[in-house]
Amino acid sequence: MPGPDPRDAAGRDRGRGPPRLRRARLPRLVAHRRTARCGGPREHRRGESAPRHSSRSRRQLLSPEGSTRRGTRLRRAHRRRARRSGGAPGRRARERRVKIAILFDGASAFAESPDQEIIGTVDAVSLSLTTEGNTVVRIPVHPDARWIDRLRRARADFVFNLCESIDGVAALEPAVISVIELLGLPYSGSSSWTTALCLRKHVVNAALERSGLPIPKFAVVRRGTAIPSVGFPAICKPAAEDASIGVEQRSVVRTSRELTERVSSMLDRWDEVLVQKYVEGREVNVGIVGEAVLPIAEIDFGRMPKGMWRIVTYRSKWEDGSDEDVGSAPRCPARLPASIAAQLRKIAVTAWRIVGGSGYGRVDLRIDERGRPWILEVNANPDFAPTAGLARMAGVAGIDYGALVRQICELGLQRSREVSTTAERWALAVRLSGVAPETREPDLFPAGEA
Structure with a gap:
């Protein structure tokens, strides 16, 4: 039996909805970098580079030399720390910066007609990480699977996954994440099964509808x-x-x-x-980072040519300057009544938890003429470009692109620390199956005493 209608619950419980990212609550995650103003996001358009910062940032990603990948954690690189602890002479030498592998669709990025959007996003993420003093290795993903051996040999501490397809085939996207999981590497974003679920629109719709969420x-x-x-x-x-x-x-x-x-x-x-x-009505996007909700964005169809459907088509997204592109302009924050905004946030977070989303994602919805929200899609691996929707919503919340990249890394590393090892999971499974753990019998006659 489906539970209570979340739309009603959201309307009744405005004050206890999912947390929202606000400037006052969010720490500055990247040193020496100012947050965007409340008036709107600072976008880095094509051809423009992100602002450069000192490589001696106090917010480097560091891991102790010789530690296991599972133990990798974010640290502040602070030159005064060694002095306070007695000035151990070799301490900084024993620490190494985190090595981060960036995966992306190389078959599309380096095709005969290269996808500049992919290359631009990889450049932006790489710049954000290297300016903080971290080591970055770029690994393009191709259908020949040679990238897997390269990833193994890279001995990366963390994988920033920007691979939304292989050679443009979205159905292969979960396979890339499965490889990362098989190698036991911490990574950004959602799991392979969550991504696979969200790619099958009718399957995820059935799951969400079964849970009582509004699906057309x-x-x-x-x-x-x-x-x-x-x-x-x-x-x-x-x-x-x-x-x-x-x-x-x-x-x-x-x-x-x-x-x-x-x-x-x-x-x-x-x-x-x-x-x-x-569903005729307004279209909105709800971005999620960790457990918090970004400011809601809306697709403004006000300039869509007369006689055209108010939808986001392929031309809207990928043909810059076309009539459908101009007619579907994103606007953030969306101008919504507080009660509607609360409903949207609650529905989006509920959907995200049902699909097992992790790290960051986006839920797209429509608001019909009667003010009722309807889920259109749950995107477990949305576009991460500096000018894309997620970064735009983060900018309005006062989070610049570098801070967003760092927070995504922190979330992925935190998840990896919370996951048990295969041996630990197997031991627990055996115990819960009613089998007593093996105990070694004492050796009554140790060697040399018989």
């Missing part, structure tokens, strides 16, 4: 199956894609004939198609 009526269509009715207008999307691939103005249909034609054409490319009731 939906169905999945495969080759040879009938097309169920969800009501009109309806929107058709690939069931396992991201980045708005397969979404255009013709994705929204008004009649059964249009629906049949659209689904049939999509099944020529994709095995599964999601058909969902289209």
Whole structure:
């Protein structure tokens, strides 16, 4: 039985909702770096470099020489510490800076027509880490899997995962995280199973709906199956894609004939198609970092050409300057009544916990004409570019890009410290299976005394 409607709960309990990131609460995570002003985020656009800072930052990521990866932790590099502790002469020599491997879709980044967005994001994350004195190694991911051996040989303390696909194939995204998990390395973002779950739109929708969260009526269509009715207008999307691939103005249909034609054409490319009731209204994004919620953003469709559906299409995201790009401008913070904002935050955090999200993520919703929120998607690995939605929302909260990068690293390292080893989990599983742990019998005749 589904639980109580979270929309009602959010309306009743405004004061006890999920925590929000506010300037007054957030410590400055990067030394010598000023937070953005309340008026809005400081964005680094293409062609502009992020501000440089001294490599002697007091917020370096340090790990003790010879420690296990599981023991890696964030430390402040403070030159006065050695003096206070008696000035051990070799202490700083025994410490080493954290080595961070950045994974990204190399097949797309270095293709014949390179994806400059990927390269720009890798540059930005790398700069944020190296200016704090950390060591960074870039590892492009290709289908030949040679990157796995390179990652093993890198002996990295932490993996910053920016890989949203392999050669543009989003379905391979969870496999990259699985490799990191298999190698036992701490990493940024959500687990492989969470990412895989969120990529299958109809599966995650079913899980969220079962938990009582508001999901527009939906169905999945495969080759040879009938097309169920969800009501009109309806929107058709690939069931396992991201980045708005397969979404255009013709994705929204008004009649059964249009629906049949659209689904049939999509099944020529994709095995599964999601058909969902289209929700007319405002579209908002709720960003989550750790246990806190960023300021809510909204997609402003005010300049969308007349006669076009107010949706975020592939052209909206990837064709700069197009009519659909101009007509779907992000705005943060969204101008929302406090009660609606509280509902959105509570629903988003509940959805994030249900899918097992970790580190950072984004939940996209619509608010219908009656003011009711509806979940559109849970994104477990959103775009991490300095000018993308998550960084923009963080900027409004007073968190600059470098601070955001550092916080993501801290969250990943914290998770790795909380996870038990395989041996510990197995020992607990055996005990909970009713098997007594093995005890070594005492040796009554030690060697040489018989």
